[in-house]
Structures are given as structure tokens and as C-alpha cells.
Amino acid sequence: MVFSSAIFLFCFLPAVFLLYRLPFGRRWQNALLACASLVFYAFGNLHYVPLFLLSVLLNYATGLLLGGRLQRSKPLIALNIVLNLGILCVFKYTDFLIGNANALFGLTLKPVGLILPIGISFYTFQGLSYTIDVYRKPEEYSRSFLKLLLYISFFPQLIAGPIVRWGDIAAQIDERVCTPEKTSAGIRRFLVGLGKKLLLADTAAIAADAVFAASLPDARLAWLGGICYSLQIYFDFSGYSDMAIGMGRMFGFSLKENFLFPYTADSIRDFWRKWHISLSTWFREYLYIPLGGSRCSRARAALNRLIVFFCTGLWHGANWTFVLWGLGHGLLSSLEGSGIIPVERLQKSIPGRILCRVYTLLAVMLLFTLFRADTVAQGFTMIAAMFRFQALPEGALLLAKLSSPAMCAVLTAALIMALSPLGGRIHAFLTEEHEKELVPDVCCLLLMVLSMLSLAQSGFHPFIYFQF
Helix, strand or coil: CCCCCHHHHHHHHHHHHHHHCCCCCHHHHHHHHHHHHHHHHHHHCHHHHHHHHHHHHHHHHHHHHHHCCCCCCHHHHHHHHHHHHHHHHHHHHHHHHHHHHHHHHCCCCCCCCCCCCCCHHHHHHHHHHHHHHHHHCHHHCCCCHHHHHHHHHCHHHCCCCCCCCHHHHHHHHHCCCCCHHHHHHHHHHHHHHHHHHHHHHHHHHHHHHHHHCCCCCCHHHHHHHHHHHHHHHHHHHHHHHHHHHHHHHHCCCCCCCCCCCHHHCCCHHHHHHHCCHHHHHHHHHHHHHHHCCCCCCHHHHHHHHHHHHHHHHHHHCCCHHHHHHHHHHHHHHHHHHHCCCCHHHHCCCHHHHHHHHHHHHHHHHHHHHHHHCCCHHHHHHHHHHHCCCCCCHHHHHHHHHHCCHHHHHHHHHHHHHHHCHHHHHHHHHHHCCCCCCHHHHHHHHHHHHHHHHHHHHCCCCCCCCCCC
């Protein structure tokens, strides 16, 4: 079940929200949200609910031991890390490793074909965050299995983030306030995210998918595909984060921002301060700093960045396209940190700042083109096509199909929302808490109507998401 599905929008979320508002106290609310989150997860794949509960139980037991008799036990936390990452690697990377072993050593091992449990990358990292934080501060462990289950399983952030730290949410599990203003702002934030997903991301995906399916892309198609996919992945991911943050507000939680208009960044390092903030923060706190961070020689700091970005790429998926995407960001970040790419000096002048922003956008888009490709060869073919300025018949035919007025209008709106300061002002106006302000409510109501029309046009049916 995804947030933009009819079963979620018209059945699951309204039912949970209404039950949550019954006057039965905090324990009822926590138990309801935990149970609802398990039901939500079961829609993705019922068979993996026991695996999910095993992961939660593993981290709960580790937390009890680290907060009790085995405080600061290095063997215990090491075992916990190995078990958590081991479960993740078995399900996510087994076939990837088998395929590479076959290619390297001429073996004929058969793929295992394990189905990837939904959200395993996110809930594994949240579990690790909890146990590592308890290892560092034993007094922060939870005696309540229900509270830890709610923390890890909370359905707004279970399958697509943001990755929430225990220290940021523990107090809210015990005490939180639902005000009319907060609820209204949460609903509007959810509708803005839904609009991003259904109206902007899904429209950009139509163009991106068509371009990447073309057999002979020319420069026009390649640039269109790279731009559209960059818009798609941003509005898709940030839309889900908006919906998660909005639903959190509806239930009284305050989740941290996960995207801060990353396409306005003027360096790769600035981009990662604004893109998927919860993931970059996780890697900084639990990998980069333990490796030594930047408190070492430039060469070692550059190596630390490459290790972190290699892991970041691999976390996104078991494909060399993701790994090379991560290493590309790591290389550019290291070159900026060492001064070889002099972004700090260039940012002191207006022309320099413009140049830095163009460089950042170009680098991010080229790397996202590789990220989107099915294979490394396809990714480099698409990038090469961008700089091979020749018109091909297939390109002209496909461009004609993708240049409808509606498509052009939506992509123009997406570019404004992603690149312009106006996009930030519109987003803030629609999502911030207001008292007796009707304009944001009316705008979000219109956005909801357009989203529902898009949902209906896509042929969604309320009961197609049962996958038991």
C-alpha cells in the first residue's frame, strides 16, 4: 500500500485518523498506531511481517541489555550491527553478489530470487540508530516494546522515510499535542505532497520512462530524459516526505524536514545538506564520523567520503548504477573539500555563484541519469547522447508525442517549484500553520481535486493493493 493509492486515501488513513481521535488516552493511541502500522506493512507483503517483528525484537532485546547489565558492551553492539546488516544484505544483495561472482570467476550459480521486503532499508537503519544511540547513552533505552515497535513501524515513515532517530521521537511517543492548527497544517502538508507525487512526479515519469525506453536517443531526448527524471525523483521522494511529515502532524508528531529545495544548492556538499537529509545525517553520524570524518589528513578525509558515498549508493539498490552514482557524488564532494573544485572561492561573487549553481545542477542531473539507467552501459550511452548533437528520426517522433500543452505546462510548473525561490515561498505558504487563513485551505482543496482527477485517470481501484 502506498500513500497515493485509493485504498490508503479513502479507507486506511481516514479510519485510523478517526479511531485515533477517540477519547481513550495515550496508550490507546500508541497501540492503535502500532497495530495500524503492522496492517499497513502487511498490505505490502504479509509473509514478511514476522521478519519485520523479528528485526524489532532483536533491537528491543539489544537495547534492554545495553541499558541494563551490559552497558557499553562492544561485542553486543557489534553483534547487533552484524545481525541487522546481515538480514539486510541477505535479502537485498544476495543475487547481486551471485551475479558479480559469476561474471568475475566464470561461475554458473543460480540467483536465489528472494523478494525484497518492503522498507527493509529504512527500518533496518532506524533499528541500528536506536541500538547505537543506546550504546552511546544507555539511559535512553526503552523498557516498552510497544513504544519501540511504534518508533520503528510508524506507517508514515515506514517504507520511504524520513529515517527518524529515537532521541528525536521518544518524548513525543509519551507526550504530544494535537491542536486544530497543527492538524490543519498536517492535512495541507499531506495534500501538497500528494500533489507533488501525482501531478508533478508521475507526469515527469511518463516522459522519463519514454526516453529511457528509446533505442536511439538523440541529444534532445537525452536532455529531456535527464531533466524529467531529475524532476521525477525529487518530487516523488520529497512528496512522500511531505506526506509523512503531514501525517505525523495529524497524529501529533513533529518529524524533521527531509528536503530543503536541493536543486537550489551551489555545490555538491550543499546539495547533500538539502537532499534526503535524514539519510545523509544517518551516514554522517554512524559512519563518517566514526571513520574519522574530516578530523584527519585530506587524503583520509577524501577516502572517508568515498566510503560513505559508496555505501549510500549501495543502500539505494543492488546495481552498479547506484554504486557509481554514489561514488560520483563522493568524488565531487572530495574535490570540493580539497579545493580542487574551488566552489568556496567562486561563491564570493555573483557570477561565481551562478557558475557554481550551474555546475551543481549539471552534475546532479548527469549522475541521476546514470542512477535511472537499467545498466551502466545504458547510463553512459544516455550521457554520451547528451553531447552528441545530432537529430534522429526516433527523437523527433517521441518529442512530438511528449510535447502536448498539458505536459509542457506541468513540467514548467515542476521546474519553477524545484528551481525558483517562488517555489519555496509557495510551499511555505501552503504548509505552515495559520490561524483563520482560508487561502491556503482553498488552494490545497483545489490541489486535492486535481490529484483525485489524476488518480481516477490513472485507473486506480481501491482494492488492487491487497497482496497477501
